[in-house]
Amino acid sequence: MKYGQNAICINPNSLMMPVGYMERQNLISTTKGDLYARAFYIEDNEKLCFVTLDSLGVSTQVQKLFDNTVKEVLGLDVTLILSCSHTHYAPSMTQAFGYIKTNDSYVKFVLSRLRAMLMNMKIREATLNIDCNQMNQSLIGRSRISGNSDDYVILHLLRLYDRNQRIGNLVVYNCHPTISDVQVGHFTADYVGVMLEMLAKTHPGEFFMFFQGPSGDISTRFTRKNKTYEEVIRMGRLLAGSVNELMKRSAKPKELKLSRQRFEYSIEGKLKSPQQFTISSDASDKEKSEFENAKTILENWATLPHLLHQDITIDVINMGISTLYFNPFELFSSYTKYLPVNGILIGYSQGYAGYMSDIDTDQASYETLMEIFSNQDKQQLIDIISKK
Numbered sequence: 001m002k003y004g005q006n007a008i009c010i011n012p013n014s015l016m017m018p019v020g021y022m023e024r025q026n027l028i029s030t031t032k033g034d035l036y037a038r039a040f041y042i043e044d045n046e047k048l049c050f051v052t053l054d055s056l057g058v059s060t061q062v063q064k065l066f067d068n069t070v071k072e073v074l075g076l077d078v079t080l081i082l083s084c085s086h087t088h089y090a091p092s093m094t095q096a097f098g099y100i101k102t103n104d105s106y107v108k109f110v111l112s113r114l115r116a117m118l119m120n121m122k123i124r125e126a127t128l129n130i131d132c133n134q135m136n137q138s139l140i141g142r143s144r145i146s147g148n149s150d151d152y153v154i155l156h157l158l159r160l161y162d163r164n165q166r167i168g169n170l171v172v173y174n175c176h177p178t179i180s181d182v183q184v185g186h187f188t189a190d191y192v193g194v195m196l197e198m199l200a201k202t203h204p205g206e207f208f209m210f211f212q213g214p215s216g217d218i219s220t221r222f223t224r225k226n227k228t229y230e231e232v233i234r235m236g237r238l239l240a241g242s243v244n245e246l247m248k249r250s251a252k253p254k255e256l257k258l259s260r261q262r263f264e265y266s267i268e269g270k271l272k273s274p275q276q277f278t279i280s281s282d283a284s285d286k287e288k289s290e291f292e293n294a295k296t297i298l299e300n301w302a303t304l305p306h307l308l309h310q311d312i313t314i315d316v317i318n319m320g321i322s323t324l325y326f327n328p329f330e331l332f333s334s335y336t337k338y339l340p341v342n343g344i345l346i347g348y349s350q351g352y353a354g355y356m357s358d359i360d361t362d363q364a365s366y367e368t369l370m371e372i373f374s375n376q377d378k379q380q381l382i383d384i385i386s387k388k
Helices: 060-074 104-119 190-202 229-248 285-301 333-338 366-370 375-385
Strands: 002-009 036-043 047-053 079-084 123-125 128-136 154-162 165-173 207-212 259-268 309-318 323-326 329-331 343-346 354-356
Touching: 002 104, 002 207, 036 104, 036 207, 047 060, 047 104, 047 207, 060 079, 060 104, 079 207, 079 309, 128 229, 154 229, 165 190, 165 229, 190 207, 190 229, 259 375, 285 366, 309 375, 333 375, 354 366, 354 375
Parallel strands: 047 079, 165 207, 323 343, 329 354
Antiparallel strands: 002 036, 002 123, 036 047, 128 154, 154 165, 259 309, 309 323
């Protein structure tokens, strides 16, 4: 088996607009807690290159550009698995919601950085083993919909070994990186960047990558004390502490064996009507305000019907001890209940498709009003992720 890993800074080098909130007004250029692209290459029966970006998401068109770059550098038979942390404080590499536009100059810059990162990645030969631990962790993320459960806010840690020597770690957690204020004057990877920086310092010589789980309904709304960068640091350290707790737990590593399945299909989305929903009187003022914002977005979408058609790619990667389901949705955390034992959902991957709430839901929220997927679309996903 062969493997390699590398990372490179992707801080914007000129004035740009961050994406993730409609209210953004000002171009910014400074960064706190650098933005990164990270890569983990692994070759067995499959040749896979996992790439993570500190970004809101990557649209299908941009994904193809990244895929071409990976193939040019590593080989035509390499499959790219591209995932984003979903930070709301990075320049845009996607088109979504009728008001988010791709920043072409930033995409070109990140592509050049990706090429450099891959060309300088050292490929090693080794016998790799893997183990997995997990815990419920709702100190950072909780349901942002009043009264909903935090049962599926889960921190996963996959540890990789060259025989008995731990070499790397894959962290999966499901919470929106949205601690900072909407109009904050800098780019940031939010708690994700702080956590990875802390872990790298604590465990020198090991690499760390972060993957965002099903966080469509999970945020820091009810856990953050304020919206300062100091709070970003505090919460990043808090999550790093939980990862270190998992590090101490014993587990029996198994040989890492790769297999991959790809599912591709198209959906024809349909706009919802605000009249379908009545928002609860128990909803917070923030939830009520967001619901009104969603109505405005729906009005824009009605004039852009092409946005409702989406090509969906889901890659299922079995690593011997765990199966990872890479999907483009902002999934509600409750989809975790459909997984087989040792299954892990990773969203904002292989494209960016927007919110997908619970099947058969009648709950009124920004997320449920914004989604374009039918129960049939949701059942397609459930059928894929529930297979053993």
